[in-house]
Amino acid sequence: MLRHDRRGDGVSSTFCDTCGITVGVYHCKDCFVPGLSCQMCVVRTHAHSPMHRVEKWNDECFQNVTLKDLGLRMQLGHKIAFNNDFVLIDTLGIHPMAVDFCGCDRAQTHTQQLLRVGWFPVTTSDPRTAVTFGMLRQFHILSFELKVSSYEFYHSLVRLMDNTGLLKRKDRYEAFMRMAREFWHQGECAVLCPACPQPGRNLPHAWQLAPKGKRWLYGLFLAIDANFRLKRQIVSKDTVDPSLSCGWGYFVDETTYKTHLTNHGMEAQEKSTCASHNAVNMAESKSSKGLAATGLGTINCERYINMDFLFFSTLRHHSLEVLNVSYDIACQWHKNLWARMVTLPEDYQLDHPIKTVRFFVPKFHLPAHIAKCQTMFSFNWSHWVGLTDGEAPERRWSNINPVASSMKEMGPGCRWDTLDDHFGDWNWKKVVNLGASLLWKMKEAMQEKVAFHVAFEELDAAITKEHRVAWTAEVERWEDNPNDMCVPNPFEAKSIAITQAGACLKLVQLEAKELERGADVSLHPEVSPSVFIGLGLDLEEEQRHVARFMKGLGNHITDTQKGTLQCQRNTLHRKIESWRITQVLYMPIMHGTLSTSISPSSDLGIDNAEDLRLFLPSAIGNRPCHDRLRLYEWELRLAQAHDVLEELRQCLRIRSSLLTYKKDWVHGQGANTRAQNALEHVTGRQAACTARYHASWDALNVLAGELGKVGWQGGLQPLEPDDIRPLIDPAIIPGQGRRKLTWIWRMSGIDSGGDGTDEDGMRVEWCKVRACVMCWAEEVELLHEEMCRVLQFFWWQASWWDKQGHRCVEEDTGCLEGIRAYAAKQANIC
Known part of the structure; x- marks a missing residue:
């Protein structure tokens, strides 16, 4: 590396390596294997590389010089119009240049001349600064992948030219930022999803006539969410910093939106009756001092008026008959949705009576809701949704959140265009990865479909034919009428679960009755x-x-x-x-x-x-003790055993999910360490549950003999290490033989008649496993349909691009060929 700071072979020969006549004192830092050249040769050889950085040997060391100082002039035409004060920004730095524009009578404007050599000008009137297309493309990708801000990128270019900071040059950051924003925009619109159903593009002929069992495949899945990290300070205003588009991308029409908020923004919003969801219950009290925007809502603000407008704007141009809508607070938001809809403009309103609209809560957010919502709005127990989780917006937020801090200081238009740009890139990466992602999902779905089918067969074999018929009829009736409150939900336990807290309450109530009778x-x-x-x-x-x-x-x-x-x-x-x-x-x-x-x-x-x-009474052996104390311990120990088994099943479910997630998604030392810590925490809880159950089981066996209890076990059994297995073991590959379903999954700690039987718990578990089997089967069917839709969409889009290339009539043959070549390139990509 130190040899690069010397003259190399020029030590023994002082002549120019190019002409061999004049003394060579210049060399280029960016040419491949540079030699020493004279001034005339270094200028001539860099006529097509004006962005290279040149140094001059001063008998001691090299010093930076510019090609402009050495006499290089970039001539854009054959009749010269001098411009000595020009700056070109490239990936190698910021270069002062001398540019000679064409001055012919029929010459293009200076802007056109710059664009034709691949330089993007800062203005259309007498431009003195430009950026190369290549550098703008590179910065564009870096802003997506590394979330590099324009400020950081520009000043890194300044340091490439002079890392000492001793050379004071005019700051062109604002000009650079404006050029980058204009270059990226170019009238871009939203990136369409090839997998989503789009009539006339990727749906089969007569799809509207599909039978009920197939109609769900042509439904639209919408995921709604808001992000309160994407705030914006009160910086600039729309008239000073307007957007370069008007809702062409991922934003709704702002004029109509703000009019709607002005007309209905003061209406009171009902509080949530389900979960303590801060985004809803504190919607009116969020601090917004000094903020022009408190967040961003997407169909992919938690005040209903905001989300209603976004929701119905998304559906304005959709003719699909089946809609599956997921939202963190869908249980509360959907209640008066159709009544609130009438406040919107008429062309925003949805003819919902002729459509099938279902509401869900995303899987990750569902545990925060009350038990009733966890069954009514669950993707897991619903028919015709596959393995949809409703968490798509969260994945998008994870991509956009790193730029939240830089966007906070942007003007309204710049922020709008930046978000459009990043959303477009996220969608584009998803589109180009559809082949790999759909294949991966299909392989997983087919494997899990087999695994759950085997587990369901084992569970199904453990019940009687009468129960099977009755439970099937019950769950099918609920699937046909999930929102009918008169139809019992098969996923909810009808009897009271045996819990330690419940047993304590029962005993205390019994003592209260004794107090009333005076028998304390x-x-x-x-x-x-x-x-x-x-x-x-x-x-x-x-x-x-x-x-x-x-x-x-x-x-x-x-x-x-x-x-x-x-x-x-x-x-x-x-x-x-x-x-x-x-x-x-x-x-x-x-x-x-x-x-x-x-x-x-x-x-x-x-x-x-x-x-x-x-x-305790169970541990004193044959010593005398009042039977009341033994009976109380019996009741509490029995409840404790059932309580522990439910917690143990939860630990096994969580551990299986964590292992699957870790295998598929976790990469890198930090992420693996966090995942391993989570696994160790769950494993610790599992070991604690095992120890607690052993203590309960041992005490129950002792007390049963002393109290004369016969046939008390019900579904309880000694807990062996082999019994502690998940319902679906991710480590077992389907096809390796039938796996025995352990007894802890064939009972759910439910007491339906006071005799310790578990029929109700067995029914709930049977319904859940049956739902999982159906979900994986539906997932395979849905993925196959999406694969077909993706192929059909790209054929349609390729044909559409071919047509665009021949729509234009342009007198400039060069421009016309460029238009058709661009359209052909896009068609080839499709």
Whole structure:
């Protein structure tokens, strides 16, 4: 590298490497294997490379010089009109140049002359600055891929020319930004989606006459969302910084939009009755001081008036009969949608009675909603949607959010055009990747279709024929009428789930009735027998928590970690000592055993808090104990076992999803580390559930013998390591034999008759697995249809481009050939 700062072979010969006559003192930093040349030769050889950077040897080192200073003039015509004060911006830097425009009587304008050599001028009137097409294209791609701002890019070019900052030149940043914005725009419109159904372009003949079982394939999926990171300060205004388009791309017509907001913007909006969704409940209270725009809404603002206008604007030119609409707050937003629609202009209104319109909540956002919404608005349990998740806008936001900070300071028109540009690039990348993405999705869908079919067969074989017929009729009736409140939802449990909290409530209510009858058996003024047993189970869980924390510290424990552990142990010790005082009242037989522990002089350091025995009724062996306490522990342990199994099933579902997501989408060390941490957290919860179930099962077996319980297990069984498997194991390849469905998936912890049977839970699980099988089957069918639509769309678009090339009538034969060549190039790409 240091050799590049010397003259190379010029040390032994001082003559020009080109002509061999004159002394060579100049060399080019950008030519391939540059030699030393004289002034005349370096100017002549750079007649077609005027953007190269040249240096001059001063007997000690090289110093920067410009080709303009050496006498290079760029002649754009044969009759000369001098312009000595011209600047050309290229990928190698910012170059002062001498440009000679053509001065003939029939010469084109200076703007045209610059454009014909591939230089984009800053103005149409006497331009003195231009940018090469190649540099603008390069910056365009960098702005998409690296989110480079025009300010950063321009000043990087300045440093390429002079990294010392000692040469003070006129700042042309604003001129550069204007040229880039104009060059990128060029009247661009929106990029259409080849996979979406578009009548007359990619739908089969007579698609409107398709039977009900096929009509859903020609439905439109719309995903709605808002992004409050895309704010804009009150900078400039529309008259000073207008957009270069008027809704040609991805924005609605602003005049109509603002008129609608002015006329109806003061109307009150109802609060959400489902989820505590801040974007809705705080829509009127969001801080907007100093902001011209608080965010951006897309059909891909959470105030209904904003979203209503965007939604109906999107559907103005669609004639499709099936619409599937997903929105984070669809459960609330859709309620009065058709009533609000009448406030819009007539040409924005939708003839909804003749269409099938369904509303969904995206899969990632659904858990934040109440249980009823999680079944009514779920993609998972709905027919004819495939594996749609409704989260497409979130993926687009992840692409656009990195430029949010730079757009915050833009004027309205510049911001509009920049967003249009980035959205167009995102759509274009999706379009060119459709072949690979659809193939990948099809392979996955076919594999999962087989896997879920096998799982459903195993589950289906575990139920009776009568149940199968009844449950099928019930779920099909709901699928035909999902919004009919009179039709029971098969995905909702009809009976009460057995939970530990529910069992505690039942026991407390029982004690309340005894108090009314004057039969209070409490021996403590504040702690009843059921509360006493419940507190014991809570202490038992805290002991397991402290033990897990200590185990996770490893061999090299820091002082901070030791302090945290000791604090947890001290707190737990105090809780246990307080509980034992109550224990002596309800279990006097334990007084002798616990006397040491409750003595003030006892040494708390003898045993760690997590190792102390609590001596609940199930752990005292044959010692006498009131049957009421055993019965209370029985009820709570039974509920605890069912509670734990539900949490264990959730952990297995989450872990399977994380493993699949990690395999398909996570790349790089940072992302893999975060994914691994999430997996370890879920695995820890799974291990805790297993330990809690073992404790419950052991206690139930002991108490069952003491209380004379027979056939109490219902669906409960000993939990073996092989039982802890997901319903669909992503590590098992379909076709490797039938996999046995473990017992934890054949029961759902539902008590329908007080006898521990699980028929209702079995029905819910059967309906869910059946829905998954249908979703994957529909996904295969939908992907096949989208593949056909993509091919058909590109054939249509290629034909359309061919026609465009022959529509124009241009006197300039060169321009006409260029138009037809461009159209042919686009047709070839299609």
